[in-house]
Amino acid sequence: MSSIDIKPTETPASHTHDFPFYNIVNFLSYxxxxxxxxxxxxxxxxxxxxxxxxAYQAEITLNNNGAISLDSWLNLQKSLPNLVLKIQANTRISEQELDMYRQMSDERWWKKNVSPTTSVTRNDIKEMDTQMRADATANNYILNFKMTASGRSKELAMANINSAADFLKKGSSYLVVKSMLHDLQVRVLNRDAQTAKQISDIAVEMQYQNQRLVNLEGQLKRFPSDGKTALPQVVDPKASNAKYMPLTTQIIALNTDIMDNKETVNRLNDGLMQNRVLAQFLEQALPMAENSTDGESLIINLLNFESELRTKLSVEGIKSLNSLHGLRSELTSIQNQFKNGLEQNAPPGVNKPYxxxxxxxxxxxxxxxxxxxxxxxxxxxxxxxxxxx
Incomplete structure (x- = not known):
């Protein structure tokens, strides 16, 4: 009987080289x-x-100093791109600045590249009452603006950030002045209509008062004894019991009302005259604003024109100049607002990120x-x- 040799069966586990970790090490070694x-x-x-x-990226920080409020900034984010389009359409721009202006014509660029730093967070505002919220979101709410701009070289990035910062200051002041002029135009038109109606109403009332005065004086002639025995009294001729007062008292009260109405009409006529002065100013100011995009130069031109108009009207007296006082004050306030605001606290920094x-x-x-x-x-x-x- 022959013997049979039985060899142990080899399993995959018996080969060390089949172990996964060994395969990984072996693979990396080669x-x-x-x-x-x-x-x-x-x-x-x-x-x-x-x-x-x-591209190189330049960054600059502009101190707000109360120049732009939160509400103004939300409006400027939408208005500044439109102003850039106006400049592109009406102004010859150098090739170096053209690419930057194309970027600034997109509203998304302003949201991405201009970041306001605020004094309080949005969560803090939500917890405030109405008055505190109004105070917090006023001009002192935004502390500064951080602006970034890119360029193919350091010099171009520096030029782009300076151009963007300059445009933010001049463009913002221009839009504020233009808005002020349009608001003034609306006020002038509304005031003309309202004042004319007031004068007309008072003129009609004075006709009735004069007729009533004639009637009272006629009664005093018919009953002279009534006037001699009467003592002066303070009375409202429109009161229900006024007709029972002595005739002389009624006449005095009615004459006082007529004089008050005459003074009111004179004041309203002075207001119309002052309104015409503002309308005369707007005839020149509105075209000047439409043909400009630089707020700083526009304010200077408007103040110069206001001075010329003031000189011409000085011969008509102080009443004609009264409306120009408020106008000059408003323009000067905007000028100082942007002259002291949006100031650069340090030179722009340039780097090449990423x-x-x-x-x-x-x-x-x-x-x-x-x-x-x-x-x-x-x-x-x-x-x-x-x-x-």
Whole structure:
């Protein structure tokens, strides 16, 4: 009887090289040089991308100093892009500034590149009452504005940020002055209509008062004894019991009302005259505003024209000049508001961001691309080997 040799059956677990961790180590031992080389190439490509394509970025901080309130800033974010479009349509812009103006014509640029720093947070405002909220969101709510602008070179980035900051100051003051002029125009038109109606109403009332005065004087002639025995009294001729007062008392009270109405009409006529002065100012001021986009120069031109108008009207007396006093005060207030506001507290800073990020992305992209290629090559070799077996 022959003997049979029985050999132990080999299992996959008995091969140390089939263990996954060993396979990973074995794979890296053969491919680490390729992966490292790919990472170096990726770092170089990332640096080259950063150097060639990433723009320089300039940043500047402008102290608000009460120049722009929160409500004004929300309106300016929508109005400033329209002003840029107006400048592009009516002004010849150099090629260097053209790209910057194209960016500023987009409302999203102002939301992204201009960030206001506030004195209180939105959560704090929600917890305030109405009066405290109004005070908090007034001109002192915004402390400063941080602006950023990009450029292909340091010089261009610096020029762009200075241009943007200058436009913010001049454009904001221009829009404030233009809004003030339009509000003044509405007030002048409404005041003309309201004053004319008031004068007309008083004139009608004075006709009735004069007729009533004639009647009372006629009664006094018919009853002279009534006037001799009467003592002066304070009485309202419109009161229900006024007709029972002595005739002389009624006549005196009625004459007083007539004189008061005459004085009121004179004051209203003076108001119309002052309104005509403002209308005369607006005839020149509105076209000046439409043909300008620089708030600083516009205010200077308006103040000069106001001085010329003041000189011409000085011969007519102080009443004609009264309306110009308030106008000059309002223009001077806006001028000082933006002269002392939006001040630059330090020179703009310029840097080229994202270098580390660009290199890291290049390394990661090259590393994983090489890893996938090597793994794919290994899988392909295994497939071909299994197919041949």
């Amino acid at each position: 491919t680490w040089k390729k992966l490292a080389s790919a990472s170096v190439v990726g770092a170089l490509l990332g640096f080259a991308f950063w150097y060639a394509l990433v 270098m580390v990020k660009s290199i890291a992305i290049g390394i990661a992209a090259a590393f994983f691309l090489m890893l996938f290629l090597l793994l794919g090559r290994g899988v392909w070799i295994i497939i071909k080997s299994d197919g041949s077996n």
